[in-house]
Amino acid sequence: MCHPPLPASILVVLSPAIIIPAILNGLLTGAVYALVALGLTLVYGVLHIINFAHGALLTAAMFAAFFAYQFGIDPYVAIFLLAPAFFAVGYALQRLVIGPAAHGDDRNMLLVTLGIAVIIENALLYAFRADTRTIDVPYAFQSIDFGFTFVAVPRLVGFAAVFAVALVLWLIMTFTDTGKAIRAVAKEKVGAELAGIDVAHVYAVTFGLGTACVAIAACLLVPTYYVNPSAGNAFVLVAFTIVVLGGMGSVPGALIGGLVIGVVESLSSLFFGDSLGQVGIFLIFIAMLLVRPSGLFGARA
Amino acid sequence: MAEPLLIVERVSRRFGGLLAVNAASLIAPESRITALIGPNGAGKTTLFAIISGFLKPSDGKVRYAGEDVTGQPPHRLARRGIARTFQIAQPFAGLSVRENILVGAHLHHRTREAALAVAERVAGEVGLDGMLDRPADTLTVAARKRLELARALATEPKLLLLDEVLAGLNPSEIRGIVPVIRGLCMRGITIVMIEHVMQAVMSLAENVFALAEGRIIAEGTPAQVAADRGVVEAYLGHGAAVKLGGVHAH
Amino acid sequence: MKAFTPIAVVVALFATVPLVVHSNVVLNFLVVALMIALAGQGWNILGGYGGQYSFGHAAFFGTGAYVTAILQVRYGVNAWVGFAIGIAAGALVGAIIGALTFRSGLRGSYFALVTLAFAEVLRISASVAPITGAGVGTLIKLDLRAQAFQFQSRAVFYWIILALVALSLAIAKLIERSRFGVWLVAVRENEDAAQALGIDVATVKSAAMVISGAITAAAGCFYAQYFLFVDSGIAYGTWISIEVLLTPIIGGVGTVFGPLFGAMVVKALGEGARLVTGDAPGLDLVVYGAVLILVIAFTPRGLIGGLAQARQWLMRRRGAEAHHG
Numbered sequence: 001m002c003h004p005p006l007p008a009s010i011l012v013v014l015s016p017a018i019i020i021p022a023i024l025n026g027l028l029t030g031a032v033y034a035l036v037a038l039g040l041t042l043v044y045g046v047l048h049i050i051n052f053a054h055g056a057l058l059t060a061a062m063f064a065a066f067f068a069y070q071f072g073i074d075p076y077v078a079i080f081l082l083a084p085a086f087f088a089v090g091y092a093l094q095r096l097v098i099g100p101a102a103h104g105d106d107r108n109m110l111l112v113t114l115g116i117a118v119i120i121e122n123a124l125l126y127a128f129r130a131d132t133r134t135i136d137v138p139y140a141f142q143s144i145d146f147g148f149t150f151v152a153v154p155r156l157v158g159f160a161a162v163f164a165v166a167l168v169l170w171l172i173m174t175f176t177d178t179g180k181a182i183r184a185v186a187k188e189k190v191g192a193e194l195a196g197i198d199v200a201h202v203y204a205v206t207f208g209l210g211t212a213c214v215a216i217a218a219c220l221l222v223p224t225y226y227v228n229p230s231a232g233n234a235f236v237l238v239a240f241t242i243v244v245l246g247g248m249g250s251v252p253g254a255l256i257g258g259l260v261i262g263v264v265e266s267l268s269s270l271f272f273g274d275s276l277g278q279v280g281i282f283l284i285f286i287a288m289l290l291v292r293p294s295g296l297f298g299a300r301a
Numbered sequence: 302m303a304e305p306l307l308i309v310e311r312v313s314r315r316f317g318g319l320l321a322v323n324a325a326s327l328i329a330p331e332s333r334i335t336a337l338i339g340p341n342g343a344g345k346t347t348l349f350a351i352i353s354g355f356l357k358p359s360d361g362k363v364r365y366a367g368e369d370v371t372g373q374p375p376h377r378l379a380r381r382g383i384a385r386t387f388q389i390a391q392p393f394a395g396l397s398v399r400e401n402i403l404v405g406a407h408l409h410h411r412t413r414e415a416a417l418a419v420a421e422r423v424a425g426e427v428g429l430d431g432m433l434d435r436p437a438d439t440l441t442v443a444a445r446k447r448l449e450l451a452r453a454l455a456t457e458p459k460l461l462l463l464d465e466v467l468a469g470l471n472p473s474e475i476r477g478i479v480p481v482i483r484g485l486c487m488r489g490i491t492i493v494m495i496e497h498v499m500q501a502v503m504s505l506a507e508n509v510f511a512l513a514e515g516r517i518i519a520e521g522t523p524a525q526v527a528a529d530r531g532v533v534e535a536y537l538g539h540g541a542a543v544k545l546g547g548v549h550a551h
Numbered sequence: 552m553k554a555f556t557p558i559a560v561v562v563a564l565f566a567t568v569p570l571v572v573h574s575n576v577v578l579n580f581l582v583v584a585l586m587i588a589l590a591g592q593g594w595n596i597l598g599g600y601g602g603q604y605s606f607g608h609a610a611f612f613g614t615g616a617y618v619t620a621i622l623q624v625r626y627g628v629n630a631w632v633g634f635a636i637g638i639a640a641g642a643l644v645g646a647i648i649g650a651l652t653f654r655s656g657l658r659g660s661y662f663a664l665v666t667l668a669f670a671e672v673l674r675i676s677a678s679v680a681p682i683t684g685a686g687v688g689t690l691i692k693l694d695l696r697a698q699a700f701q702f703q704s705r706a707v708f709y710w711i712i713l714a715l716v717a718l719s720l721a722i723a724k725l726i727e728r729s730r731f732g733v734w735l736v737a738v739r740e741n742e743d744a745a746q747a748l749g750i751d752v753a754t755v756k757s758a759a760m761v762i763s764g765a766i767t768a769a770a771g772c773f774y775a776q777y778f779l780f781v782d783s784g785i786a787y788g789t790w791i792s793i794e795v796l797l798t799p800i801i802g803g804v805g806t807v808f809g810p811l812f813g814a815m816v817v818k819a820l821g822e823g824a825r826l827v828t829g830d831a832p833g834l835d836l837v838v839y840g841a842v843l844i845l846v847i848a849f850t851p852r853g854l855i856g857g858l859a860q861a862r863q864w865l866m867r868r869r870g871a872e873a874h875h876g
Contacts, residue, residue, distance in 0.1 A: 050660040101848035107604055108847050111665055118840030125833030274680045282672045289665045290655045302651035393740035404737045407730045408749040
């Protein structure tokens with residue numbers, strides 16, 4: 001039986017010269033998505049809440065990185081400033097605002113994090129208007145020749161940085177007392193409390209770590225991405241998708257899920273254009289939530 | 302003799318690698334009180350969850366009123382007359398006692414007036430009529446247990462599954478509630494109760510099934526089961542039956 | 552009948568406003584506030600009474616707005632008929648989302664997420680689909696005739712939206728006193744216990760979503776007729792998803808008057824913010840976010856709930872004084 005001939009445009013698109021760079025780019029973008037998702041999944045795994053303020057915090061961090069650059073601080077250097085700063089911000093938010101306001105009710109926590117998101121985003125909007133800004137780092141367009149394609153340096157650095165962060169987190173979780181306390185609270189909060197662990201502190205530390213992840217991701221993004229008050233949003237829904245795909249609370253899930261989603265997005269933009277590519281991701285997201293909310297690696301929801 | 306109201310046929314339930322219930326069978330004759338006893342973790346609540354539709358068994362069947370109801374959802378079973386209480390009382394915290402019972406009453410009564418009347422009657426039957434307007438989350442443990450019972454009763458069940466309804470009650474509270482349970486049975490409601498309070502099991506139940514590590518290890522009258530060596534060992538440990546040198550019923 | 556007296560009184564009071572107030576600015580403020588109150592009442596049915604917090608109610612608002620607008624502009628359908636169809640469309644979207652999410656047993660955060668995702672899918676699709684005018688949006692031609700649902704006088708719009716709000720208040724009251732309402736609240740309080748008492752949780756939630764979608768869609772339809780312009784950011788933007796949940800939460804979740812009260816407060820705060828700091832975008836939402844957090848922290852049952860809390864506290868104090876007296 002004869003197959004009808006494929007339109008020429010599809011044949012062109014299917015050629016390796018186009019697909020492989022698309023996949024590669026997808027992996028690189030996906031790595032940063034993974035970092036954003038990592039922060040989210042960490043918070044969910046321990047506090048069992050979905051942090052709706054995650055995107056706004058990313059936006060705030062991007063603005064911070066942007067302004068750091070105005071003061072002559074290179075984004076990659078800014079990581080070492082902003083990560084601790086945003087850790088502190090996250091710690092304070094959880095300890096002083098979210099924890100007390102929510103009275104332990106899950107539904108209320110959702111609303112409080114939503115409130116924080118609204119405040120941050122709109123404060124940024126009010127202060128800086130909706131204009132889009134970018135920074136011009138000298139190495140933004142430098143690329144390395146891999147033979148079959150060129151890859152931009154910032155994106156490679158980003159890729160490596162994400163794995164470095166994941167490694168550091170793993171080391172923290174496995175070998176430090178705080179890390180062990182976090183794992184204890186994630187597994188069994190009441191037992192951990194009875195064992196003398198300060199749960200409020202652990203919650204705040206976890207939230208701080210999640211926010212620090214987002215700050216690092218912001219520094220990695222700013223060389224190649226635009227900054228405006230809704231920039232974070234674009235990432236956060238993708239991050240949610242990844243977290244659900246990889247499993248709520250699963251760190252390897254967030255990493256692998258991030259890479260997968262990055263590639264999916266890249267390929268669907270190739271075939272269907274940008275907007276529909278985004279819609280594709282959300283449809284996957286909805287489908288995952290309906291069919292297997294526990295994700296590929298996660299515990300039962 | 303008519304088929305027993307509830308027949309649980311070799312039901313098993315696996316959670317990952319753990320076999321929580323292992324080919325358990327039990328029978329609840331109509332209008333009788335049947336007790337399900339066993340040490341903690343034996344799988345009793347899991348079995349209740351299977352009977353009431355909250356869990357599907359990995360194997361086996363549940364027959365109710367002559368029909369196979371295995372795997373049907375809880376709300377459908379409730380409509381057919383299976384009601385259950387929960388081991389940890391789950392009142393509708395934001396509502397009053399009356400409003401709590403009303404929810405159950407509405408199952409078979411569409412209008413608010415009719416359902417309210419049923420709710421008040423049921424509250425009287427379990428002794429909650431003085432507390433109808435109190436918020437459910439201000440009740441004592443004993444009152445919450447009564448509320449659990451009242452809510453379930455308001456659905457006009459034929460089969461009532463009571464999960465440790467006496468747990469946490471002091472002896473005088475127990476003495477208060479036992480006649481209520483017996484009264485239900487005399488009205489024709491079939492009762493299966495999970496219980497640890499042995500005096501209640503002895504005085505209320507006509508049949509007893511003992512569950513340990515997911516399997517039924519003994520069945521019979523209360524006296525027979527209490528004397529069963531396997532049951533004693535399940536509760537008190539290996540070798541306890543011998544040590545006690547011939548067991549006597551309480 | 553007696554139970555509906557408060558509603559009748561409140562509506563009657565509101566109805567007299569255009570007779571004494573002639574300022575277009577004030578009337579405009581009230582019209583928008585009532586519209587948000589209507590949309591919020593929709594959310595309240597599902598979220599307040601049912602306990603299912605949707606973060607994507609824009610999906611219904613926007614559907615109502617777009618359907619009304621597109622039917623008029625592209626298919627020449629009568630505006631009133633378009634309004635009715637827009638409401639039906641909202642109900643349909645509610646049925647679809649409800650069927651998908653509740654049959655899968657989605658709850659809590661996951662439910663909030665999925666509704667957010669649905670709203671975003673609709674927003675992005677609307678921003679590129681030709682039928683909606685894509686990025687440009689849909690403009691309804693000015694045609695100041697009653698048949699076209701357009702009126703010279705703001706007062707008429709005011710009475711129309713008031714009528715819709717009155718209807719939504721009545722619906723909420725009816726639900727409160729019905730078996731469906733009892734079941735809905737039971738589902739909110741404890742789903743497992745509700746199931747054990749014979750409640751078909753998925754169906755109850757889905758029904759609530761259909762009603763909720765229809766009411767919020769009605770607000771969207773009204774928006775289209777009042778402002779005569781719809782685009783994807785207006786229809787399906789997060790602003791409306793947030794305002795729609797803010798008003799019942801601030802006013803009082805799960806109460807008949809909560810959304811109305813909350814809408815007045817929220818809009819007043821917004822205006823206040825604007826008066827103090829000029830027209831810069833964003834500040835009003837900052838205020839809303841802060842109020843949301845404050846309300847959750849101190850009066851989680853909203854301002855109406857807060858009043859009840861205050862009353863209980865006063866009664867307890869009086870009781871204590873009586874004991875010590």
